[in-house]
Amino acid sequence: MKASLYRFPAWPGTVALLVVGYGVIPIVGNSYLFEAILTPFLALSLAAVGLNLLTGYAGQVSLGSAAFMAVGAYAAYNFNLRVHGLPLLATFVLAGLVATALGIVFGLPSLRLRGFYLAVSTLAAQFFVQWALTKFSWFSNNNPSGVIDAPSLRILGLSFDSSIGRYLFALTIVVVLTLLAWRLVNTQIGHNFIAVRDNELAARVIGVPVLRTKLLAFAISSFIVSVAGVLWAFAYLRTVEPAGFNLDRSFQIVFIIIIGGLASIRGAFFGAALLVVFPLILSRVGSFLLGDRFDSGVLDMSQRIVLGLLIIFFLIAEPDGLAALWDRLKRRLLSTPNNL
Amino acid sequence: MPDFDILFFLEVLVGGLLAGVMYSLVAIGFVLIYKTSGVLNFAQGSMVLLAALTFVSVRERGVPFWAALLLALAVMVLLGMSIERTVLRPLVNKPPITLFMATLGLSYVIEGAAQLVWGTQVHGLDLGIDDTPLEFGGILVSKFDLVAAGIAAAMVALLTGFFRSTRIGLAFRAAADDQLAALAVGLRLPRIWAAAWVAAGVVSLVAGLLWGARLGVQFSLSLVVLKALPVLVLGGFDSILGAIVGGLLIGASEKLSEVYLGPLFGGGIEGWFAYVIALVFLLVRPAGLFGQKEMA
Amino acid sequence: MITGMNKQLASKDDYLSRVSKDGTDKLIAAAVPLSFLAGASTKETSRSIPGPSPTLRLESITLSFGGVTALADFDLAVAAGEIRAIIGPNGAGKSSLLNVISGIYRPQRGQVWIDGRKFARVPTQQLAGLGIARTFQNLALFKGLSVLENVVIGRAAVRHANFLEQIVGMGRARRERAEAQARAEEIIDFLDLRAGPDRLAGTLPYGLQKRVEFARALVARPKILLLDEPMAGMTATEKREMTRFVRAARDEFGTTVILIEHDIGIVMGLSDRVAVLDHGRKIADGSPGAVQADQAVIDAYLGVAHEDESEEVYA
Numbered sequence: 018m019k020a021s022l023y024r025f026p027a028w029p030g031t032v033a034l035l036v037v038g039y040g041v042i043p044i045v046g047n048s049y050l051f052e053a054i055l056t057p058f059l060a061l062s063l064a065a066v067g068l069n070l071l072t073g074y075a076g077q078v079s080l081g082s083a084a085f086m087a088v089g090a091y092a093a094y095n096f097n098l099r100v101h102g103l104p105l106l107a108t109f110v111l112a113g114l115v116a117t118a119l120g121i122v123f124g125l126p127s128l129r130l131r132g133f134y135l136a137v138s139t140l141a142a143q144f145f146v147q148w149a150l151t152k153f154s155w156f157s158n159n160n161p162s163g164v165i166d167a168p169s170l171r172i173l174g175l176s177f178d179s180s181i182g183r184y185l186f187a188l189t190i191v192v193v194l195t196l197l198a199w200r201l202v203n204t205q206i207g208h209n210f211i212a213v214r215d216n217e218l219a220a221r222v223i224g225v226p227v228l229r230t231k232l233l234a235f236a237i238s239s240f241i242v243s244v245a246g247v248l249w250a251f252a253y254l255r256t257v258e259p260a261g262f263n264l265d266r267s268f269q270i271v272f273i274i275i276i277g278g279l280a281s282i283r284g285a286f287f288g289a290a291l292l293v294v295f296p297l298i299l300s301r302v303g304s305f306l307l308g309d310r311f312d313s314g315v316l317d318m319s320q321r322i323v324l325g326l327l328i329i330f331f332l333i334a335e336p337d338g339l340a341a342l343w344d345r346l347k348r349r350l351l352s353t354p355n356n357l
Numbered sequence: 358m359p360d361f362d363i364l365f366f367l368e369v370l371v372g373g374l375l376a377g378v379m380y381s382l383v384a385i386g387f388v389l390i391y392k393t394s395g396v397l398n399f400a401q402g403s404m405v406l407l408a409a410l411t412f413v414s415v416r417e418r419g420v421p422f423w424a425a426l427l428l429a430l431a432v433m434v435l436l437g438m439s440i441e442r443t444v445l446r447p448l449v450n451k452p453p454i455t456l457f458m459a460t461l462g463l464s465y466v467i468e469g470a471a472q473l474v475w476g477t478q479v480h481g482l483d484l485g486i487d488d489t490p491l492e493f494g495g496i497l498v499s500k501f502d503l504v505a506a507g508i509a510a511a512m513v514a515l516l517t518g519f520f521r522s523t524r525i526g527l528a529f530r531a532a533a534d535d536q537l538a539a540l541a542v543g544l545r546l547p548r549i550w551a552a553a554w555v556a557a558g559v560v561s562l563v564a565g566l567l568w569g570a571r572l573g574v575q576f577s578l579s580l581v582v583l584k585a586l587p588v589l590v591l592g593g594f595d596s597i598l599g600a601i602v603g604g605l606l607i608g609a610s611e612k613l614s615e616v617y618l619g620p621l622f623g624g625g626i627e628g629w630f631a632y633v634i635a636l637v638f639l640l641v642r643p644a645g646l647f648g649q650k651e652m653a
Numbered sequence: 654m655i656t657g658m659n660k661q662l663a664s665k666d667d668y669l670s671r672v673s674k675d676g677t678d679k680l681i682a683a684a685v686p687l688s689f690l691a692g693a694s695t696k697e698t699s700r701s702i703p704g705p706s707p708t709l710r711l712e713s714i715t716l717s718f719g720g721v722t723a724l725a726d727f728d729l730a731v732a733a734g735e736i737r738a739i740i741g742p743n744g745a746g747k748s749s750l751l752n753v754i755s756g757i758y759r760p761q762r763g764q765v766w767i768d769g770r771k772f773a774r775v776p777t778q779q780l781a782g783l784g785i786a787r788t789f790q791n792l793a794l795f796k797g798l799s800v801l802e803n804v805v806i807g808r809a810a811v812r813h814a815n816f817l818e819q820i821v822g823m824g825r826a827r828r829e830r831a832e833a834q835a836r837a838e839e840i841i842d843f844l845d846l847r848a849g850p851d852r853l854a855g856t857l858p859y860g861l862q863k864r865v866e867f868a869r870a871l872v873a874r875p876k877i878l879l880l881d882e883p884m885a886g887m888t889a890t891e892k893r894e895m896t897r898f899v900r901a902a903r904d905e906f907g908t909t910v911i912l913i914e915h916d917i918g919i920v921m922g923l924s925d926r927v928a929v930l931d932h933g934r935k936i937a938d939g940s941p942g943a944v945q946a947d948q949a950v951i952d953a954y955l956g957v958a959h960e961d962e963s964e965e966v967y968a
């Protein structure tokens with residue numbers, strides 16, 4: 018029987034993407050592309066990958082992902098600030114571990130709660146973290162509004178501080194973590210996630226360690242989401258405050274995984290791409306159609322409306338998201354009359 | 358504390374209870390919809406905002422009070438019916454979390470549309486009730502709070518009576534209990550759902566007016582929904598009585614904790630304390646104080 | 654509350670005691686299953702000819718939910734390697750029985766004995782370790798996993814590599830994975846599920862999904878298999894096949910099978926012994942033939958039409 022549990026990503030596609038990402042884009046891109054589009058896209062994609070592991074694969078609803086992004090950003094800032102000589106990558110890992118610990122704590126309710134109730138408890142994490150980061154100025158080195166500035170990005174003497182440097186830095190981290198996440202979902206542990214999601218009782222009866230599986234999902238997800246937060250702060254915005262990791266941001270990540278496709282690693286990227294690009298398109302189209310009346314307030318509100326409509330549309334028409342849409346398109350394009 | 362000021366305590370308590378009544382009002386809107394269609398309506402807050410904005414903006418254009426009220430009411434009724442038709446019906450068999458996400462999307466649409474049409478600036482809302490402090494046996498109570506609580510209590514009484522005694526109310530309860538059975542006896546579920554959403558819209562209008570008068574009518578009004586969630590957790594998602602009791606409990610403990618525990622943390626714990634209470638409660642009693650069924 | 658059975662048992666008992674006095678080993682060996690007829694249906698096990706102790710035993714199980722009694726003072730003994738059917742009208746408490754054995758419900762009174770160990774409540778998370786596997790009435794497949802993955806996850810209890818090891822995929826993780834896959838493929842062959850192992854489990858026709866669930870239970874090589882209406886919703890052909898598989902599982906692997914089933918024809922042909930439940934009480938317990946002829950059993954079923962009851966005995 019040829020079926021195999023060991024799946025590789027579709028090699029040609031992945032290699033092509035990597036070539037484009039590392040080879041083509043740095044050459045043809047400009048700093049606007051890197052700074053305003055690609056870097057935030059990468060950070061949001063990674064956050065979505067992390068959330069998808071928890072919510073899409075393991076079925077544990079979380080509305081607090083922005084809180085974990087914030088934990089990552091602020092933890093990294095503090096490690097970098099207070100531990101002299103700490104290599105940048107170590108900062109990332111340590112920040113991730115802090116978030117992992119917090120994730121496990123806030124994941125404990127999942128052992129007793131499901132669905133809405135779990136969502137409500139993750140909201141507790143969201144509000145609490147945002148409050149703590151604002152209230153205790155220690156986290157922001159005594160800045161009165163909790164604002165932090167990103168350190169310079171240097172690894173082994175190489176500086177990644179240019180816009181292209183930050184893009185490549187983010188790209189590498191995202192590629193590595195995405196690869197690990199992808200490997201994970203194809204292992205028994207990844208299947209355990211899906212089993213716990215699809216039928217927790219049956220999983221328990223079979224001997225899947227349900228408790229451990231749920232906490233592991235929270236742990237790994239928090240790690241990845243927090244690294245995404247560090248990228249958001251260090252590679253993209255360079256200056257962040259707690260308000261930037263608010264409920265709207267959490268919802269944004271949730272929207273990404275719904276639009277992109279739950280339980281799909283690729284979906285995270287599709288969804289993030291749509292979410293990063295559509296405001297830009299909307300702004301162009303809006304000012305084209307309405308001219309001066311299309312000010313930033315109108316843009317904000319239109320964005321909200323379009324986003325809401327997109328969510329509703331996808332939930333009704335394409336619940337498996339853009340990833341499923343993509344698969345269907347691929348199948349249709351690749352199946353010629355001769356080899357249906 | 359060296360000398361415990363009982364009067365002050367009571368004042369804070371009463372203030373908290375009254376605020377809690379307002380929370381209950383929003384929570385009741387949730388319960389109405391959840392009770393009849395099993396949907397947790399995250400868009401409740403945005404409905405409150407829309408109702409308040411519509412009323413206030415129309416008033417500012419010189420429309421008399423009662424006409425403005427009717428107009429806002431009409432908008433909410435239309436909104437309820439169209440939500441049921443366009444969003445809920447296509448998603449009728451999906452898992453609850455999908456419906457919740459849909460209402461999340463809905464909240465974005467409503468908030469965006471409301472502010473697109475009426476603008477994003479803050480509006481003051483004058484209901485003709487002034488906020489003078491009244492004194493009862495040494496405790497200062499805000500007149501506005503009292504009147505608001507009274508109105509909210511009246512609404513609650515109306516709704517409870519409605520559910521218990523009228524035919525439509527019974528139909529609501531039947532639909533909530535067992536959809537298949539309700540269908541089997543000939544109840545038209547989509548009609549019931551539409552009615553529930555309209556009722557929720559009406560409740561939103563009342564809540565919007567009261568909250569708007571208190572906080573001013575602005576975007577943050579839609580965030581009252583976030584206060585309603587802990588109330589629902591405490592009281593049970595499908596119980597109006599639970600929404601009332603939960604609201605009172607949350608309102609009181611929030612205010613009390615802010616005053617007595619707040620200084621320990623540097624203040625501002627109102628934002629999340631309710632959630633902590635809810636969380637602790639969830640771990641002990643997942644169905645809430647009065648809830649009948651555990652939500653999936 | 655056994656009615657009518659006692660008369661028959663008394664005579665069988667006499668026969669057995671006469672046989673053992675003769676001392677012929679073969680006859681005793683043949684009589685061993687019969688001895689359980691004498692011992693299992695009453696609490697006086699001392700009356701039976703000594704034989705291997707039951708691999709699973711339920712003792713005085715009482716289970717109720719808010720006023721509704723699902724099981725009342727229920728006893729059951731299941732011998733190693735036998736196929737034990739549980740039948741009874743709808744709502745008689747059959748699924749509750751399996752849920753008690755798998756620890757999903759905690760009985761208000763009574764004990765479950767598994768391999769000589771006593772449990773007030775069977776620890777569900779430890780079921781695999783106890784050698785028990787089960788299927789569910791409503792199909793508990795993992796819709797998000799493929800057929801192969803569903804069967805492989807049946808070995809989840811013996812996979813010990815942690816997530817880092819599994820991501821790297823070397824050493825222990827690799828060995829466990831290979832072993833799980835090999836076992837899964839074995840069972841898939843055994844149960845004729847070769848077509849489409851990579852298909853999402855939810856996309857298969859219903860009868861095949863049931864078989865996949867059976868495979869998932871079997872891959873763990875359980876000592877005791879609990880099957881909750883494994884043939885519900887199947888066509889006659891599928892039922893024949895499934896019957897063959899259940900018997901093969903017992904014959905090849907020595908698995909003890911406890912089976913809830915509505916189709917009396919299947920039950921008669923497949924099982925070694927049958928227990929009959931009505932309103933939570935056992936009203937009969939014995940060989941298929943004896944139970945079928947039992948008046949109390951007939952009364953309990955009277956007026957209840959079974960669409961899937963068949964005359965045909967699946968041999």
